[in-house]
Amino acid sequence: MGSVAAGFLGSLTGLGGGVVIVPMLTLLLNVNIRYAVGASLVSVIATSSGAAAAYVKEGFTNIRIAMFLELATTFGALGGAVLATRAPAAAIAVVFGIVLLHSAVVSMRAPPDRPWEGPPDKWSAFLRLDSGYPGRDGYVPYRVVNIPAGFSLMFVAGVLSGLLGIGSGAVKVLAMDRAMRVPFKVSTTTSNFMIGVTAAASAGVYLNRGYIDPGLAMPVMLGVLMGSLIGARILAGAKTKALRITFAVVILALGAEMIYSGLAGKL
Amino acid sequence: MARPTQPGQSRFQNVLGNLLRAGVSLAAAVVLIGGGLYLFRHGDEPFAYEIFRGEPTDLRSIPGIIHSAWALSGRGIIQLGLLLLIATPVARVMFSVGAFAAEKDWKYVVVTVIVLAVLIYSILSGGV
Numbered sequence: 001m002g003s004v005a006a007g008f009l010g011s012l013t014g015l016g017g018g019v020v021i022v023p024m025l026t027l028l029l030n031v032n033i034r035y036a037v038g039a040s041l042v043s044v045i046a047t048s049s050g051a052a053a054a055y056v057k058e059g060f061t062n063i064r065i066a067m068f069l070e071l072a073t074t075f076g077a078l079g080g081a082v083l084a085t086r087a088p089a090a091a092i093a094v095v096f097g098i099v100l101l102h103s104a105v106v107s108m109r110a111p112p113d114r115p116w117e118g119p120p121d122k123w124s125a126f127l128r129l130d131s132g133y134p135g136r137d138g139y140v141p142y143r144v145v146n147i148p149a150g151f152s153l154m155f156v157a158g159v160l161s162g163l164l165g166i167g168s169g170a171v172k173v174l175a176m177d178r179a180m181r182v183p184f185k186v187s188t189t190t191s192n193f194m195i196g197v198t199a200a201a202s203a204g205v206y207l208n209r210g211y212i213d214p215g216l217a218m219p220v221m222l223g224v225l226m227g228s229l230i231g232a233r234i235l236a237g238a239k240t241k242a243l244r245i246t247f248a249v250v251i252l253a254l255g256a257e258m259i260y261s262g263l264a265g266k267l
Numbered sequence: 268m269a270r271p272t273q274p275g276q277s278r279f280q281n282v283l284g285n286l287l288r289a290g291v292s293l294a295a296a297v298v299l300i301g302g303g304l305y306l307f308r309h310g311d312e313p314f315a316y317e318i319f320r321g322e323p324t325d326l327r328s329i330p331g332i333i334h335s336a337w338a339l340s341g342r343g344i345i346q347l348g349l350l351l352l353i354a355t356p357v358a359r360v361m362f363s364v365g366a367f368a369a370e371k372d373w374k375y376v377v378v379t380v381i382v383l384a385v386l387i388y389s390i391l392s393g394g395v
Contacts, residue, residue, distance in 0.1 A: 204389030210321030
């Protein structure tokens with residue numbers, strides 16, 4: 001079963017399994033993109049919930065930000081999944097390719113990690129989104145801003161997640177790190193926490209439309225879950241910069257191949 | 268400086284973390300059992316996923332999946348495990364409704380209930 005290997009590799013990237021699993025299944029193993037997207041989405045729920053379990057206990061995850069932004073991502077994911085059932089496979093492949101290219105670019109640039117020093121945001125105050133996290137020298141408070149912009153970007157992230165069966169980590173980085181100025185550790189763990197709920201919103205649609213095949217989803221889910229356990233250990237000691245560039249190049253290539261295959265009508 | 272609150276602070280987070288871990292572990296165990304059964308019976312058949320046909324109806328709906336898992340079909344048991352996996356975040360949201368209500372944080376009770384409604388709608392109706 002080649003998809004076990006795909007699972008291992010996917011989790012090692014740290015970019016979330018989906019981004020690698022769908023191209024692997026469709027390009028290498030000739031799996032129809034609709035089955036690939038279904039299997040990928042399931043594995044995304046598994047890894048994100050598994051990782052979120054650990055993060056949430058450490059106190060980095062901002063549960064209010066997560067709940068509020070899940071309003072945007074779940075509606076988006078529901079819409080994206082319905083769109084996926086209507087859209088032709090070639091169109092899905094091309095959009096997937098574009099998202100891969102974008103992810104590669106985002107992953108090469110490290111997100112800014114300067115805290116917001118300006119005045120508190122009125123939306124953030126109303127929703128009580130400002131919080132703090134355990135830092136090296138004790139409790140670090142932070143403020144979040146640009147809530148409407150972050151919320152809109154999160155809706156886009158939800159649509160892409162539902163359409164392509166991925167966690168859309170790259171768009172979430174844009175929304176939380178860049179727009180809302182959430183500190184890096186908080187944004188990574190909070191977006192991870194949100195992925196499970198976002199993906200569950202589209203998984204319901206996928207299940208009802210027969211996109212989730214047990215024979216395919218089983219090895220992918222178990223493989224990714226195992227891979228993420230091992231991957232987390234390996235990544236802890238690895239040179240992350242070299243790794244990040246390598247994966248960015250791999251994803252760039254996969255993205256180009258997806259767009260080409262989509263346009264050439266090979267999927 | 269007063270700490271801005273996370274709901275219920277650490278106890279809430281611990282329960283939440285355990286809930287997620289238990290859900291994923293249970294789902295993975297069920298998928299593993301179903302997968303073993305499926306491979307044992309059908310492991311030598313070639314797979315054919317090039318053309319999208321869609322799953323049969325008994326692997327698409329909650330009653331259908333439970334019925335087929337009850338009949339000890341390998342595919343049915345795997346699908347039941349996947350259903351448990353999808354239910355894990357839903358359970359997390361349900362739990363959050365209760366936690367925000369216990370804090371009397373009504374804004375977030377509303378937010379959480381809306382998210383829960385979207386999830387349930389998606390799973391029951393398939394977004395039609």
